[in-house]
Structures are given as C-alpha cells and as structure tokens.
Amino acid sequence: MSTTNESAPRLHVVVADKRVASHAPASRSTRPPLGQGLRTPLSHRVGEFVIHAMALAAVLAIALIFLFIAKEALPILFDTAAQDEIGGLSALVVPRQWPGYDVAQYVWQPVGEIPKLNVVPLFVGTLKVTLLSMLFAVPLAVGAAVYVSQYASKRSRELLKPAIELLASIPSVVLGFFALMILATFVQGLLGTTYRLNVIVASLGLTLAIAPLVFTISEDALSSVPKDLVHAALALGARKHQVVLRVVLPAALPGIAAAVILGLGRAIGETLVVLMASGNAAVVELFDPTTSARTVTATIAAELGEVTQGDPHWRVLFLLGTLLFVVTFVLNRAGALVIDRLHKRLSGGAA
Amino acid sequence: MRSLLTLTVLATLASVGLLACSGGHGREPDPAATTESPGTEPSAAQPARGGTLSVKGSDTMVILAQRWAEGFMASHEGAQIQVSGGGSGTGISALLAGTADVANASRPMNERERTTLSTDRHAEAHETRVALDALAIYVHRDNPVTSLTMEQLASIYRGQVTNWSAVGGPDRPIVLYSRENNSGTYAYFKEHVLANADFAITAQTLPGTAAVINAVSQDVGGIGYGGIGYAQGIRTVPIAGADGTPIEPTLENATSGRYPLSRFLFMYTAGAPSGLAADFLSFVTSEDGQRLVEQAGFYPLPREGAAPAPGAPPATAPAAPVAPGGAEPAAAQPAATEPGATAPTAPSEAAAAPQ
Numbered sequence: 001m002s003t004t005n006e007s008a009p010r011l012h013v014v015v016a017d018k019r020v021a022s023h024a025p026a027s028r029s030t031r032p033p034l035g036q037g038l039r040t041p042l043s044h045r046v047g048e049f050v051i052h053a054m055a056l057a058a059v060l061a062i063a064l065i066f067l068f069i070a071k072e073a074l075p076i077l078f079d080t081a082a083q084d085e086i087g088g089l090s091a092l093v094v095p096r097q098w099p100g101y102d103v104a105q106y107v108w109q110p111v112g113e114i115p116k117l118n119v120v121p122l123f124v125g126t127l128k129v130t131l132l133s134m135l136f137a138v139p140l141a142v143g144a145a146v147y148v149s150q151y152a153s154k155r156s157r158e159l160l161k162p163a164i165e166l167l168a169s170i171p172s173v174v175l176g177f178f179a180l181m182i183l184a185t186f187v188q189g190l191l192g193t194t195y196r197l198n199v200i201v202a203s204l205g206l207t208l209a210i211a212p213l214v215f216t217i218s219e220d221a222l223s224s225v226p227k228d229l230v231h232a233a234l235a236l237g238a239r240k241h242q243v244v245l246r247v248v249l250p251a252a253l254p255g256i257a258a259a260v261i262l263g264l265g266r267a268i269g270e271t272l273v274v275l276m277a278s279g280n281a282a283v284v285e286l287f288d289p290t291t292s293a294r295t296v297t298a299t300i301a302a303e304l305g306e307v308t309q310g311d312p313h314w315r316v317l318f319l320l321g322t323l324l325f326v327v328t329f330v331l332n333r334a335g336a337l338v339i340d341r342l343h344k345r346l347s348g349g350a351a
Numbered sequence: 352m353r354s355l356l357t358l359t360v361l362a363t364l365a366s367v368g369l370l371a372c373s374g375g376h377g378r379e380p381d382p383a384a385t386t387e388s389p390g391t392e393p394s395a396a397q398p399a400r401g402g403t404l405s406v407k408g409s410d411t412m413v414i415l416a417q418r419w420a421e422g423f424m425a426s427h428e429g430a431q432i433q434v435s436g437g438g439s440g441t442g443i444s445a446l447l448a449g450t451a452d453v454a455n456a457s458r459p460m461n462e463r464e465r466t467t468l469s470t471d472r473h474a475e476a477h478e479t480r481v482a483l484d485a486l487a488i489y490v491h492r493d494n495p496v497t498s499l500t501m502e503q504l505a506s507i508y509r510g511q512v513t514n515w516s517a518v519g520g521p522d523r524p525i526v527l528y529s530r531e532n533n534s535g536t537y538a539y540f541k542e543h544v545l546a547n548a549d550f551a552i553t554a555q556t557l558p559g560t561a562a563v564i565n566a567v568s569q570d571v572g573g574i575g576y577g578g579i580g581y582a583q584g585i586r587t588v589p590i591a592g593a594d595g596t597p598i599e600p601t602l603e604n605a606t607s608g609r610y611p612l613s614r615f616l617f618m619y620t621a622g623a624p625s626g627l628a629a630d631f632l633s634f635v636t637s638e639d640g641q642r643l644v645e646q647a648g649f650y651p652l653p654r655e656g657a658a659p660a661p662g663a664p665p666a667t668a669p670a671a672p673v674a675p676g677g678a679e680p681a682a683a684q685p686a687a688t689e690p691g692a693t694a695p696t697a698p699s700e701a702a703a704a705p706q
Contacts, residue, residue, distance in 0.1 A: 100548055109549045111532040185569055194524050196570045197555055279555035292555050302531045305441040
C-alpha cells in the first residue's frame with residue numbers, strides 16, 4: 001500500500017511497516033526471515049512447488065493458446081497457393097469486383113466457388129457495435145457509480161450495488177436472447193427501422209453485459225478516493241456537487257479510465273449477444289447504426305465449426321482470432337497499467 | 352419455449368465451436384463407447400442394446416431427431432440418444448472428428464468431406480435417407496404476395512430486387528433473412544435458388560431456422576427460408592411453376608417433385624451403421640419412425656412401391672437429369688422450368704439409396 005511512498009511517512013502504521021521492511025534484509029545473515037526456516041519439511045516444499053506450478057500453468061496456457069492460434073493463422077501469410085485460392089492476400093483488405101458484381105465491394109462470402117474473405121466488413125461491424133455500446137454503457141455505468149458511491153444512503157447503496165453487479169452474472173446467451181426477442185421489437189417500434197436486428201439492438205444488448213463491469217470498477221475507484229479529500233473540500237465550503245465534480249471524479253479518473261478500457265475489451269470480445277442480435281450481415285456502412293453488422297467474434301463463432309481444417313477460410317478465421325487476442329490482451333494490459341497508476345497517484349497524492 | 356431451447360443449444364454450440372473443432376472437446380461419448388456392454392461385438396445381433404449414441408448436425412432436423420430419440424428411447428431401455436444441432440456442416444465435422452456417431456445433414460456430404468472421412472477415420476460415409484423436407488419460403492402473415500417464381504426468389508436473395516412492389520406486394524423494402532454458412536439449408540438454397548451466386552450483402556444470417564421464423568414473424572417486410580416443419584406463425588409463399596400456377600409446399604407436391612425446393616434429409620455414419628446406431632437408424636426408417644416425421648411437420652419418405660404422382664420421377668431414385676460429379680452442373684438448372692428435373696433432389700453425389 002504505502003511501500004511505494006518515498007517521502008517520509010507520517011502515519012504510524014506506515015512507520016511500523018517501514019521498520020519491518022528495513023529490518024528484514026539486515027537480519028537475513030544471522031537468522032532466516034519468518035516462514036523460511038532452513039529446514040522446511042519436504043511436504044511443505046512439495047506443496048509450495050505444486051501451487052507454484054498451478055500459477056505457472058495459467059501463464060503457460062495463455063502462451064500455448066496464442067501459439068496455437070497464431071500457428072494456424074500464419075501459413076496464409078506465406079503460402080502462395082492458399083493466397084491464389086482467395087484471390088491474393090490483398091483480397092483480404094481491398095475491395096474487389098468479383099464476377100457477378102457490378103462494382104468493387106468489400107465482400108465476406110466465405111462459402112462459394114471463390115471464397116471471398118474480405119475482413120474489412122467484420123472490423124467495421126466490430127467497431128460500430130463496440131463504440132455504440134460504449135457510448136450507451138459508459139455514461140450509464142459511471143453515472144450509476146457516482147450516485148451509488150457519493151449520494152446513495154447506506155441502505156439504498158446496499159441494495160443497488162449487488163443488484164447492478166448481479167446483472168454481470170447473467171449469461172450472455174440470455175442477454176442475447178433478450179435483445180433478439182424483446183429489445184429488437186422495442187427498438188423497431190420506437191425508431192421504425194427497416195432492419196429489425198441492427199447495430200443499435202446489438203449495442204443495447206451488449207450494454208447490459210459491459211455496464212455492470214464498468215460500474216463495478218468505477219464504483220471501486222470512486223469509493224477509494226480518500227475521505228480526507230472530501231472532508232477537506234466540504235470544510236472549505238464546497239457544495240456536494242462541487243466536491244463530486246472537482247475533487248472525487250478527477251481523483252478517480254484513472255480508475256474510471258481503466259473501467260472503460262476493460263469494458264471496451266469485453267465489448268470487442270463478446271460473442272453471443274452480437275451473434276444473436278446484430279443480424280450478422282457483413283455490410284460496410286460506417287455511420288448508419290440502423291443497418292445490420294457482422295462482428296469478428298460472431299464470424300468466428302458461426303463459421304469455425306464448419307470449415308475444413310487447413311482451408312484458407314480456416315486460416316483467415318484464425319488470423320481474425322489472433323488479431324482479436326492481441327487487441328484484447330493489449331487492452332487488458334492497458335487497463336491494468338492505468339489501475340496501477342491510480343493506486344500510485346492516490347497513495348502518493350493523498351498523504 | 353422450444354425456440355428458446357433451440358437457441359440456447361445453438362448459442363452454446365456456437366461458443367464451444369472453437370474448442371470443438373480443435374478436437375480438444377472433452378465430450379464423453381467417443382465412438383468406442385457407443386456399445387457399452389463389454390465383450391459384445393457390434394455385429395452381434397441383439398434386440399435391445401444399451402449405451403450412448405450421439406447424434407449431431409442439421410438445425411433443420413433437430414426437432415425431428417429429438418422426436419426419434421424420444422421414441423427410440425421409450426422402446427429401447429438403457430439406450431441414450433443425445434441430439435444436438437449446430438448445422439449440417441458442424442455435424443459432419445463432428446462425425447469426421449469422431450465426436451458424433453451419427454451426423455444429421457440436410458444436404459448430402461460433399462466430396463471433400465467424404466475424402467476426409469476415408470483418410471482420417473478409414474471409413475466410407477454411409478448415407479441413410481430419413482425424411483423428405485420441403486424448403487418453404489416464409490413471409491410475414493400480413494404480406495399479400497400470392498406467389499413467387501424461382502427467378503423472382505433468386506433476384507430477391509441476390510439483392511437485385513429490394514422492394515416488395517416489384518413482385519406484386521406493397522411498397523415496402525424487403526428484409527432478407529438467411530442462415531449461417533454452416534447450414535445445410537444455406538448450401539441447398541445457394542445451389543438451387545441462387546445458382547451458386549452469392550447472397551446479397553444485406554442478407555442477415557441467423558443461427559437456426561427457429562431464429563429465422565421468429566424474425567420473419569415479427570417483420571412485415573421480412574422473407575426467410577427453412578424447413579416446412581418449422582412453418583408456424585408465418586405464411587409460406589407458394590412457388591410459381593413455369594406455367595404460373597402456384598405450387599404449395601405440400602406432401603403431394605414434395606413427393607411428386609412438383610415443388611421445386613424439396614429435398615431429402617440424411618443421416619450419416621462412418622461406415623455401415625452397427626450396434627446402437629443400426630438399431631436407431633432402422634427405427635428411424637421404420638413405419639413408427641416415419642409417423643414421427645409427420646408429427647414433426649416434415650414429410651415421410653415415399654413408400655417403396657407406392658406410386659408417386661403420375662408423370663413425376665419416383666422420389667426414391669436419384670433424379671435422372673442431375674449430372675454426377677459435383678455442384679456445378681446441378682446448379683445450372685435451378686429454375687423451375689422443368690418441375691421434374693430439379694425435383695426432390697437426390698443431389699448428385701447422393702447415389703447411395705437407403706437399401
């Protein structure tokens with residue numbers, strides 16, 4: 001907690017911590033530190049080894065998963081025969097005028113005489129659904145977090161927080177089904193959209209999945225802003241909303257940013273809701289949210305069960321998987337980094 | 352309720368799709384476990400066998416296969432039939448990988464899949480025709496369109512016709528509902544209606560016939576396609592023949608081959624079925640099994656010897672004009688110009704008739 005604080009600690013607890021920390025290395029030469037006696041029983045060492053291996057297994061699993069999907073994807077970048085089959089590597093990203101089409105288009109039609117595997121519509125779909133759902137989810141979740149952490153009475157806080165967090169435990173199949181059956185009808189009735197299943201419906205469904213996540217992390221960040229700051233501001237005569245807007249929110253901003261980034265990662269990776277509610281037509285239409293969209297994840301989920309192993313289509317699906325892995329991995333790391341910075345900033349700035 | 356169940360099953364399947372096809376799918380019924388009684392060779396004739404049989408594939412056939420499984424388990428104590436959907440392609444992949452014992456398919460297995468089966472599992476694909484299905488064209492109940500020709504249907508699904516007014520309906524945009532490309536129904540439609548051309552980019556692909564029905568039933572401008580067994584809460588549009596007479600997807604029209612979009616449904620096993628699979632398949636093709644077909648809303652196999660409607664080729668024989676050897680020649684004649692020719696399609700490679 002405050003071990004990162006280099007300035008002279010003022011709190012008693014911190015002083016005590018420091019003393020222990022500074023004593024430990026000095027006494028190592030004469031006596032081993034507590035819990036690390038010279039003669040640890042064999043059974044203990046075996047136990048320690050086993051839990052160590054368990055911890056490593058998680059890291060190993062991630063590495064192996066990445067290697068596996070990358071190994072299946074990479075040959076498409078080098079295998080010229082496979083590239084010829086799909087009309088060259090550029091066909092993956094550049095619009096083509098395929099036989100039977102009037103104009104050059106981005107086409108994702110993987111089953112046919114020529115597999116047309118342009119990934120642009122999929123990324124456009126993912127981008128649209130993700131951004132729109134963030135647009136819905138972030139204000140909702142952050143607003144709820146501000147209310148619950150700053151304004152709500154103890155009783156309503158004890159009711160609201162678990163209720164919102166319960167939303168996170170709803171399986172995404174159920175959310176997808178809800179979006180497909182109820183939200184779609186509602187949105188069409190409200191906006192009169194031509195397409196019943198569209199980006200708006202999918203984004204609303206996705207909002208239900210990511211808002212609780214963003215809420216939980218934001219709420220934690222807001223609640224962990226030291227009360228001293230709040231009290232000091234109040235003592236200086238600030239009103240409640242001034243405290244919230246100018247003291248608490250800025251202090252919790254890195255935590256909220258982390259929540260948004262983690263929510264973004266979840267939104268990109270979420271599969272079932274979009275598979276069920278977005279209509280899955282691979283259209284390239286950047287700005288109209290009332291059209292259908294096909295996302296990267298939904299494409300992988302829907303098609304991987306069918307393709308022949310080693311097929312160019314198979315390779316491209318794995319390529320999409322690799323990209324998805326990298327993007328969500330980077331986003332998660334970024335989120336963790338931001339959380340880390342929040343802790344440093346708060347423990348450094350608050351004392 | 353059922354659609355909720357089906358969707359849930361589908362969705363779960365979709366999510367494990369990645370795992371399933373990497374082969375690391377820890378499902379227990381591996382083919383070796385189908386006959387549980389130890390020391391019993393599968394070939395030994397035994398009236399009732401216990402064990403587990405995993406049946407997987409076509410979403411069109413899920414409700415049908417479930418009825419068969421229930422009927423079979425009621426009369427065969429100790430037998431467990433597990434039915435799941437996922438699409439014909441998914442079922443066939445599972446058969447190739449050995450994670451399913453029987454693959455349901457609403458399209459015949461293609462050459463590539465047959466080759467994979469013989470190299471990977473050292474077995475020939477064994478095909479059994481289990482029912483007849485008419486691919487119905489669904490529209491919303493309030494849609495006044497009386498019939499569509501095959502040409503109109505093709506241009507609608509290729510995106511060349513985008514308003515119902517062009518085919519005798521009201522001035523309203525057409526919303527296309529299609530199936531995912533692992534669906535046998537998708538493959539059949541693409542081959543027989545679109546002549547292997549691509550679907551319009553705006554065609555929405557839904558995971559399962561139940562989802563298509565649901566979407567069309569709530570969308571006044573919607574059009575979808577799928578098995579006749581699911582046709583509830585929507586209207587099916589008859590397909591106009593060459594002379595303009597609308598042909599409804601009825602039992603008579605499907606059996607006689609007048610309805611241009613009728614097809615067989617298949618069950619595949621790796622090698623000739625043995626043990627529990629053989630019992631199950633003979634139940635499916637028995638009179639009792641075929642009665643269940645009617646209850647599920649599909650059409651039973653034409654009885655052998657029973658005369659089909661005059662002038663049409665018997666539906667059990669492979670349709671004569673279909674050239675052997677691949678999809679291309681068959682696709683050249685998808686239009687309803689000769690009602691008999693495109694008929695209950697015994698598609699090209701489906702030479703193996705059900706004994």
